[in-house]
Amino acid sequence: MVRETHNPGINTTSLPLSPSVVSNRWQRWVFIVRLIIFFTFLVFRNTGRFSKVVRVFKVLQKRHRTAYKSGMLGKIARVDGKIFWHLFSGGAPSEASGKGLSQEIFRILNPDIPGRPRTLMLAITKRCPLACEHCYEADLLNGTEIWSREDLVEIVRQYQEAGISMFWLGGGEPMARYSDLRYLLQKSSGASEFWIATSGYRMNDQAARDLKADGLNGVIISLDHFDPMLHNRFRGSPHAFQWAVRACVACKRAGLVTVLSVCATRSFSTEANVRKYMELAKDLGVAFVLMIEPKAAGRYAGKEVALFPDQVQMLERLTMTYNNHPDYRTYPILEYPDMLGRLAGCGGAGNRHLYINSNGMVQVCPFCQTEVAKALAFSAEETIRLATRMSCPVTTGSALLPT
Ligand code: SF4
Numbered sequence: 001m002v003r004e005t006h007n008p009g010i011n012t013t014s015l016p017l018s019p020s021v022v023s024n025r026w027q028r029w030v031f032i033v034r035l036i037i038f039f040t041f042l043v044f045r046n047t048g049r050f051s052k053v054v055r056v057f058k059v060l061q062k063r064h065r066t067a068y069k070s071g072m073l074g075k076i077a078r079v080d081g082k083i084f085w086h087l088f089s090g091g092a093p094s095e096a097s098g099k100g101l102s103q104e105i106f107r108i109l110n111p112d113i114p115g116r117p118r119t120l121m122l123a124i125t126k127r128c129p130l131a132c133e134h135c136y137e138a139d140l141l142n143g144t145e146i147w148s149r150e151d152l153v154e155i156v157r158q159y160q161e162a163g164i165s166m167f168w169l170g171g172g173e174p175m176a177r178y179s180d181l182r183y184l185l186q187k188s189s190g191a192s193e194f195w196i197a198t199s200g201y202r203m204n205d206q207a208a209r210d211l212k213a214d215g216l217n218g219v220i221i222s223l224d225h226f227d228p229m230l231h232n233r234f235r236g237s238p239h240a241f242q243w244a245v246r247a248c249v250a251c252k253r254a255g256l257v258t259v260l261s262v263c264a265t266r267s268f269s270t271e272a273n274v275r276k277y278m279e280l281a282k283d284l285g286v287a288f289v290l291m292i293e294p295k296a297a298g299r300y301a302g303k304e305v306a307l308f309p310d311q312v313q314m315l316e317r318l319t320m321t322y323n324n325h326p327d328y329r330t331y332p333i334l335e336y337p338d339m340l341g342r343l344a345g346c347g348g349a350g351n352r353h354l355y356i357n358s359n360g361m362v363q364v365c366p367f368c369q370t371e372v373a374k375a376l377a378f379s380a381e382e383t384i385r386l387a388t389r390m391s392c393p394v395t396t397g398s399a400l401l402p403t
Helices: 025-047 051-068 095-109 149-161 174-188 205-214 228-235 240-253 271-283 309-324 337-344 380-387
Strands: 077-079 082-084 119-123 166-170 193-198 218-222 257-263 288-292 333-335 353-356 361-363 371-374
Touching: 025 051, 025 082, 025 095, 051 095, 051 337, 077 257, 119 149, 149 174, 149 380, 166 174, 174 193, 174 205, 193 257, 205 240, 218 240, 228 240, 240 257, 271 288, 271 309, 288 337, 309 333, 309 337, 353 380, 371 380
Parallel strands: 119 166, 119 353, 166 193, 193 218, 218 257, 257 288, 288 333
Antiparallel strands: 077 082, 353 361, 361 371
16 A cells, blocks of 8 residues: 655655554454463473463463553564564564563462563674764763674573573664674574664665574664654764664565664653654554653763653553554554553563673663673673662652552
8 A cells, every 4th residue: 555654754655564463353363372372381381280371371461460451462463473462572482482481480480589581682882873862872882892793692692591582682783783793693593582773774675684584583673753853863863764764664574573662752752742653653564662761871861851740641641542442453562661660660670681781791771770790701690690689779650550
């Protein structure tokens, strides 16, 4: 279908792209049944008893209602034969998602034993062609690289052995270290999911196909406004919007999971803006929109960037509307980790994820920037043990919902 779009600067003949979200009721049920079978198999494999299945499902359902105000499988996306219902769960069925979900099953059945992280965000480079307004790595950018590509392979190997099932590779701009990125994927993919967080720099059809063949699963593309001029200004480059849209198109064609990531600044966070943004995300056919609140870190350090309570309330309300209301079943799944943190506890501090910055320091999260230890100087097991003793210093109550 060819139609006009409200977004200047996008090739209107290519939109809308095919949706990733499954909106057909019967197809949805087929995928849900497949997921239930996969999950039942995992519980049995981990416990040896079918009687545990009901208990695990009940706890998961309850947790999901607390965190998302919906049933566990409210909205699902399908990409390349895999089913996605939550950005941090990976695509099922697969060995990697089975590994991550098995950790959740263990947590449920062993509530007295501290859980372990399942996602590692790893900054693989300091190189970056942009100068984003909010960059949390700003002080480290474009310095001398600390890791060789063999070091990167070793870090990933250690954390895979320590149970990490999902790697988010970022930077800097990971596509600025393209051949090392490909090398890392070729050496490491298989038992874990690999995603990159990119501005869309250098991502075209060929690159997307090659990265997919190397083992990449998903691509989180930064797009901070539906208005090209405002996005370009935020990112400090006249090309940023074009790169992001081109990356979306190329990654979808290559069968990669596509995600749009938006920093919901004070000036962006109006209901009209979020709605226009979601229209664009739907036209681009992405599986998820990842909405992140600005934090006073990196280039925003010392600045008054935190959202006002009425803005937080509006974002939380829209998140639930887009994810639960039948009128929005064709829109991408909206992930709002700050809301999740307020309602269900922060996933950082080694709880469910860890961060290694481009200086090689393990941090409890990209924003708090509390350093745990230097990667490779300490084993993955040691850094995870240290990180899980720390707690998130910033999570506060939801503006909309009781905690
Ligand atoms: S936020 Fe990412 S893309 Fe922007 S300057 Fe920082 S590292 Fe580069």
